[in-house]
């Protein structure tokens with residue numbers, strides 16, 4: 001059974017239909033890429049899944065429970081974490097402190113009086129585990145702002161992972177990286193995702209990254225799903241080539 005189910009998910013902004021009746025499923029162990037040119041509705045879809053925006057119609061189910069109507073914090077509590085397209089780090093805090101803060105944000109007992117010490121230690125252990133998995137242990141005590149751009153993007157993933165999600169939403173994890181940094185990040189992500197215990201939705205512009213990481217691809221065009229299948233199926237789809245790859249080449253310039 002799918003862990004994440006979007007059914008007829010729709011979001012309007014005035015007269016614009018940014019996300020149009022999107023139906024999509026993601027199972028545990030599956031990496032699903034969502035691709036489409038600028039303005040296709042990818043970020044809006046993320047915002048609908050994690051509760052930043054309410055849908056105009058349709059629903060999101062996670063492990064059988066409806067997420068629609070929950071706040072982003074409540075969605076995170078259920079086990080859905082996301083990275084952000086814009087760097088959301090505290091540059092003067094250490095790498096470990098950044099990851100610990102992210103872990104604490106999910107801890108249901110973080111506001112209990114006298115619970116502070118236990119919460120702190122728990123968060124630190126989760127942070128260290130996440131940093132280890134992303135190969136960042138050796139820079140744990142460094143201020144986040146001093147990391148290379150590539151390591152900062154991996155730290156964003158580590159912060160989401162420190163929340164111990166069951167569903168991870170990755171928003172363009174290789175954006176702004178050099179060719180070498182991208183290759184390194186893809187290797188790290190591939191190892192991380194091979195564990196099979198996570199469901200992943202990946203929004204990504206770089207088609208090589210998509211084809212290296214994704215098991216399934218959903219193609220959005222003007223908010224609607226125009227293709228859904230394995231990378232091979234999507235690559236061979238004439239509708240995708242006509243509607244999307246031309247636009248994509250333009251958007252990638």
Ligand SMILES: Nc1ncnc2c1ncn2[C@@H]1O[C@H](COP(=O)(O)OP(=O)(O)O)[C@@H](O)[C@H]1O
Nearest residue numbers: 013016018036037038039040041042043044045
């Ligand atoms: N808060 C908003 N208010 C009005 N229009 C929006 C808002 N957010 C996104 N849009 C519009 O919705 C469409 C989809 O945007 P977005 O989801 O950001 O696309 P993508 O991430 O695929 O580039 C675009 O036309 C965008 O201008």
Ligand SMILES: [Mg+2]
Nearest residue numbers: 039042043044
């Ligand atoms: Mg976007």
